[in-house]
Amino acid sequence: MELLHRLCQIHAPSGNEVLMKEFLLHYVQENQASWKVKPQLVHGKGFQDCLMLVFGQPRTVIFAHMDSIGFMVRYGKQLIRIGGPVAEAGYKLVGEDSQGKIECTVVENEETGALSYDFDREIERGTELVFKCDYRETEETVQSCYLDNRLGVWNALQVAETLENGIIAFGCWEETGGGSVGYLAKYIHETYGVTQALISDITWVTEGVQAGQGVAISLRDSLIPRRSFVQKIIKIAQEANIPHQVEVESAGGSDGKELHYGPIPWDWCFIGAPEDHVHSPNELVHKKDIQAMVDLYKVLMQKL
Missing domain, CATH: 3.40.630.10 (Zn peptidases)
Incomplete structure (x- = not known):
């Protein structure tokens, strides 16, 4: 397969x-x-x-x-869902913007449930991120x-x-x-x-x-x-x-x-x-x- x-x-x-x-x-x-x-x-x-x-x-x-499904970067480090993905802290996401390839981690605010990412730089707004494939x-x-x-x-x-x-x-x-x-x-x-x-x-x-x-x-x-x-x-x-x-x-x-x-x-x-x-x-x-x-x-x- x-x-x-x-x-x-x-x-x-x-x-x-x-x-x-x-x-x-x-x-x-x-x-x-x-x-x-x-x-x-x-x-x-x-x-x-x-x-x-x-x-x-x-x-x-x-x-x-x-x-x-997936995620889109909003402003700052905010993430917005594309469709209805399950999002848990620690999930690995991948994508690419004009500065290069991205592999980041989902962060969830325990009080509000708001999603963001952990990465060593700010990702360009509008960038799509998807789950890293672990087949x-x-x-x-x-x-x-x-x-x-x-x-x-x-x-x-x-x-x-x-x-x-x-x-x-x-x-x-x-x-x-x-x-x-x-x-x-x-x-x-x-x-x-x-x-x-x-x-x-x-x-x-x-x-x-x-x-x-x-x-x-x-x-x-x-x-x-x-x-x-x-x-x-x-x-x-x-x-x-x-x-x-x-x-x-x-x-x-x-x-x-x-x-x-x-x-x-x-x-x-x-x-x-x-x-x-x-x-x-x-x-x-x-x-x-x-x-x-x-x-x-x-x-x-x-x-x-």
Whole structure:
């Protein structure tokens, strides 16, 4: 899983996904010759830092967000969250400004909870800082910062190797509330007539969704996708004997929100491996769930 390790180290907090887009573009160009179908690459003017891969005659699109949570330097030594990272005193952050590379430490005010950093100089305001990657792999698990959503991106790239008909859309800004899926969805619908979407993202380990028990298929988070579409997905997973768990939550969200609130009649479903220690430097996912995620996406892209 060296590719996943590399993905987890790329600096791409919400709003600055360009390095991830460039990495993916290079990766596709280097590897597509060995894929079953060579995709059309859609990017550039009108798509900001997004990237789409179009295979054959698509019926379904996989959305995978490229961005991560992180922090932005305010004034003095203040830190502001990008998205919802867990912040504990002592966490290591990395980044770069015009004066050079940065590796600093999170400091939290015990009384106010305000965040700042400890570094040997003042970091330029607006600089983005992300968790320092400490990638750990065992026979059963993978642990690192940013498995959400580098694992979702990795999953899409595994599917791309054998995909004959479909679209993979790598989007931006998901961790801060969306911003790109709306116009990607409009382009996809108007150009290819596609109205089915799978959200390749990572969910939570909870009392009802356990690590090592299979990929999670979400019946709801803060939103409720169309039941008949989700039931079709569950039936396909059952017939293929792919380990899966049905998720029912009252909160949370994903790129599915922009599809749900838009004017196009999208059917969408969040399908992802569950992780523990969410939005921390120590996100943990079981390899059985990763395998089940890849297996289910490959089957769904054939059968939906």
